[in-house]
Amino acid sequence: MEYAVVAEELRKTYWVAEKEPGLFGTLRHFVRRRYRRIEAVRGVSFALRPGEIVGFLGPNGAGKTTTLKMLTGLLYPSGGRAEVLGYRPQDRRPAFLRQITLVMGNKAQLLWDLPVLDTLRINAAVYEIPEAEYQKRVRRFASMLGIEGVLTQPVRKLSLGERMKAELMAALLHHPRVLFLDEPTLGLDVNAQAAVRDFVRQYARAEGATVLLTSHYMADIEALAERVIVIHEGRLLFDGGLKGLVERFAPYKEVRLDLEAPLAPGDLAPFGEVVELRGQSARLLVEKPRLTAVVARLLAEFPVRDLAVEEPPLEEVIGRVFREGRVA
Amino acid sequence: MLRKLLAFLSVYYAHMTVYRGEILFWLLTGLAPFFFMAIWVEAARQGLTDRDPLAFARYFFFVFVTRQLQVVWVTWTLSEEIRSGAFAFKLLQPLDPFWHYLAQHVAERGVRFPMIFLLLLVFLWLYPGALFWVGGGRLFLGLAASLLGFLLNFLVAYALGLLALWLEEATDLYNAWYVFFMLFSGYLAPLDLYPQAVRGVLDLTPFPYLAYLPAALWSGEPVPGVGRGFLVLLGWTLLAFLLARGLWRAGLRRFSAMGA
Numbered sequence: 237m238e239y240a241v242v243a244e245e246l247r248k249t250y251w252v253a254e255k256e257p258g259l260f261g262t263l264r265h266f267v268r269r270r271y272r273r274i275e276a277v278r279g280v281s282f283a284l285r286p287g288e289i290v291g292f293l294g295p296n297g298a299g300k301t302t303t304l305k306m307l308t309g310l311l312y313p314s315g316g317r318a319e320v321l322g323y324r325p326q327d328r329r330p331a332f333l334r335q336i337t338l339v340m341g342n343k344a345q346l347l348w349d350l351p352v353l354d355t356l357r358i359n360a361a362v363y364e365i366p367e368a369e370y371q372k373r374v375r376r377f378a379s380m381l382g383i384e385g386v387l388t389q390p391v392r393k394l395s396l397g398e399r400m401k402a403e404l405m406a407a408l409l410h411h412p413r414v415l416f417l418d419e420p421t422l423g424l425d426v427n428a429q430a431a432v433r434d435f436v437r438q439y440a441r442a443e444g445a446t447v448l449l450t451s452h453y454m455a456d457i458e459a460l461a462e463r464v465i466v467i468h469e470g471r472l473l474f475d476g477g478l479k480g481l482v483e484r485f486a487p488y489k490e491v492r493l494d495l496e497a498p499l500a501p502g503d504l505a506p507f508g509e510v511v512e513l514r515g516q517s518a519r520l521l522v523e524k525p526r527l528t529a530v531v532a533r534l535l536a537e538f539p540v541r542d543l544a545v546e547e548p549p550l551e552e553v554i555g556r557v558f559r560e561g562r563v564a
Numbered sequence: 565m566l567r568k569l570l571a572f573l574s575v576y577y578a579h580m581t582v583y584r585g586e587i588l589f590w591l592l593t594g595l596a597p598f599f600f601m602a603i604w605v606e607a608a609r610q611g612l613t614d615r616d617p618l619a620f621a622r623y624f625f626f627v628f629v630t631r632q633l634q635v636v637w638v639t640w641t642l643s644e645e646i647r648s649g650a651f652a653f654k655l656l657q658p659l660d661p662f663w664h665y666l667a668q669h670v671a672e673r674g675v676r677f678p679m680i681f682l683l684l685l686v687f688l689w690l691y692p693g694a695l696f697w698v699g700g701g702r703l704f705l706g707l708a709a710s711l712l713g714f715l716l717n718f719l720v721a722y723a724l725g726l727l728a729l730w731l732e733e734a735t736d737l738y739n740a741w742y743v744f745f746m747l748f749s750g751y752l753a754p755l756d757l758y759p760q761a762v763r764g765v766l767d768l769t770p771f772p773y774l775a776y777l778p779a780a781l782w783s784g785e786p787v788p789g790v791g792r793g794f795l796v797l798l799g800w801t802l803l804a805f806l807l808a809r810g811l812w813r814a815g816l817r818r819f820s821a822m823g824a
Contacts, residue, residue, distance in 0.1 A: 310652050312817055328816075330658035338656055345653040347575070349582040354575045361571035362659045 240321055240414055240446040241284040241307060247315035248277040248302050276302040278470035279316065286413075289440055289447040291461035291478075295558050299470040300450045301340075304416045307448070308338045320414055334363060337412040341422030344399070345406055346391045352402040353387050356409055363410035370409075377405045380435050397428030404432065408439060415440070417449045421456055433459045454550040468558055482547060485557045489527055490548040493518045496539035507534060511552065516541075521548060572663070576671035584675055591679050594635070597628040600752055613757070619783065621691040623754055625684075626706070626779035631751070632680055633673065634714040634774065638665045639738040642725030647732055651819070662722065662808075669718060698784045705790060706781035712797050713774040719804035726808065729815035744769075750776025754785070767793075770800035 254272050255265040277299040284290055294300045305311040306318050309325035309332070318325050323332035346355045353374070360370040378384045381401040386394055394402065400420065408415070417436065421429040437460055440447050451457055457464060457478070464481055466474040474481055491508065495516045504510050507530045508522035522530045527545065534540060580587065601624035608617040642665075645651040654661035688695065721738050728734040746752065748771035755763060755776045766772050773793050780787045787793075 305652075308656060310655055310819070328655070333656060333658040336656075338652075340652075343649060343653070345650075347579060350575065350579055354578060357571050358575050359657075361568040362657050364568075 237286060237322060239283040239319075240286040240288070241282075241448060242317070242319040243283070243303065243307065244281050244318075245279045245316035246277055246281070246303065246306060246313055246318055247275070247279055248299070248306060248311060249314040250274040250276060275470055277306070277313075277467075280467060280470070280472050281316075282465050282472065282475050284446050284448060286446055287440070287444045288463065289437075289449065289461050291457035291464040292448050292450045292467070293457065293464055293554055294450075294467040294473075297469075298467045300467060301418055303467070304338065304418050304448065304450065308336060308416055309333070310338075334410060335413045336416065337407045337410070337414075338416045339403060339407045339418065339420050341400070341419035344391075344403060346399065346402055348392050349390055351388045351390055352383075352394075352405070355391070355402075355406050356387075359406055359409050365410060373409055373411070374405070377408065377435075380438060381405065381431060397424050397431070400424055400428065400432060401435070404435060411443060413443070413445055415445055415447045415449075417447060417451075419451055420449070421451060421453055429453060429455065436460060454554065458550060466554070466557060473557055478550075481557075482550070482553050485560075486548050486553040488521045488523050488548065490546045490552075491520050491522050491527075491531065491534070492542075492544040492546065493520070493534065493538070493540060494542035496541055499538070503538075521552075568659075568663075569667075572667035573671050573674075576668045577674050579668070580672045580675045587672065587675050588679055590635070591632065591676060591683075594628065594631055597624040597631065597751065600624055600627075604753065615754075618691060618694045619785070620754075621687075621694045622783040623779055623785065625687050625691075625694070626782040627751060627775050628683075629680060629782075630706075630710045630713065630775055630778040632676060633710045634717045635672075635676070636669060636714075636718050636721040636738075638669065638718060639721045639725035639728075640735050641665060641668075642722070643728040643732070643734050646728040646819070655816075655819070660812075662812075665722065666718065669714075696784065698782060702781045702784070706778040709773060709778040709781065709794065709797065712794070712801060713778065716770055716797065716801045716804055717774065719801060719808050723804060723808040723811050726811040726815045729811075729818045745771055745774060748772065749774045750779060754780070756785075768796065770797060773797040773800075 250273070251271045252274050253265070254270045255261055280299070280303060292300050292303070302311065306313045307320055307325055309328045312326050321332065321335055323329055325332065346352060347358070356370075356374060359365075360367075365373070374387070375384075378387060381404065383398055383401050383405075386398050386402070391399060391402065404420065415436070420436070421432050424432065433456055436447065436449070439445060447460070449456065449460060462477060464474065464476070464478055465472065466481070474484065476484075488508070490511070493504075495518070498515050499513065499518065501510075501513060504513065504518055504520055508520040508526075510518065510520045512519040531543065531545065534543065601621055604613070604615075604620040604624065605617040607613055608615050608620050613620075642651070645654070651661070654664060720741055724734050724737040724741065726734075727737060748766050748769060749755075750772060755766065755772050758766070763772075767789075773796060777787065777790070777793050777797075779785075781790070
């Protein structure tokens, strides 16, 4: 199989009822309902090779989750074609469902009042995992995630990080070949984020799994994905390597300055875009062709204690892409 | 399949034991047959009906038991899960969610039964001599009618719950079904006390077979047309099954995993 996941001109359109606030709005809504057409995904195309880990980026409302739902068969596409492991997701064939998983950072599949092991037991039965293999997988996953000690505690007593790790265990227990991860590190502290990332990386490597990952934490994307797909307002903006994204959308470098004395706002404006100015420290973005000249002038005109030139943070690159809405 | 069944029942039984207090209160809200029992026993004592007071006591006790066997809440669960988007997780599994909900109900009976047994002891203390051995055949037929009644109730509640895919909230639809159950199932009074013309119509509906049929069988009342009753009950169960499957197929196309 050449591709594990294919989206071809994928579209999804909703009709949403609109209602004005207040009593008048309620009455009007009751008598004469108005609908608005929402084009959540507008002809998105991409393909993932088996074993690829791809970051799926976009601001809130860009159509990421809708696309993931179409690829997992939860939503019927309004147009275009979706194919995962050779199946049409919306047919929801058992053989297809056995090979995929969807993790949603803001939703839980664990049984809230019972220990994690009970949900795992249910999933083992649903996916017909033999008992010995089930025990082996539980031990392995729990050890990889470092949650051996909490599996017998009720889910509601777990911390957010422990819960998310347990969600991952439940979602991956059947050894899916394709993972759709929608904000799996949402709200987690730095350590828990790192643990989740490591687990996903190890799992994907060991099983040769294909991963499509959305996250607002660029550290997730940088740690896991070499390729990123960026969508905005339902349209594809970029599909390529992380490095290519930076080169294409960030034709500038970041200059970090540490000065002997505080600067006034506006002092640095002629040199580039001031991203941050805090007392004696400043960060500014400088277009690459002007970099050498700007650095020389900064050193000549200001009492510089330290100066560093770096690639801009990925967050800023992505933010810039979204603000400018540049189509690939 | 057996492993699946055992895993579902053991985990969902554990789940239901967490809600044992709530189940007890739910059971207590189902004590209405005991109030109707008191009214009809008194009416019999005053000679207002031909029936023996103990026959009324027996009948209403079994109405209570059969009702407890048929309690369902799947409409509420479906409405809740569809609205919150949690339903999506069930759709991602290679197993019809129907089996999850059915297993939850069956497991819940395991928590409810001991409580019913305690009420049986209270009943025996209040009405000594009211219960007698009606014979294995009647016991089996009453149980079969109760279980078939549970399946019909469950399928109707499931089908109505699936309407949440269109309406977002379907709990009150089941309440409408419950009102018909209350009025026409023999819950308020034995159906043989209803006018003949009304009974003629009711016999074609599923309601008399949900409470009256099993209660009358267990309490030793004469029950004419048991075979026909089972056939009507089976027919309605099949119809409810087809309705649930049809709504399931149509609803899936509609589902948009709201709130997810």
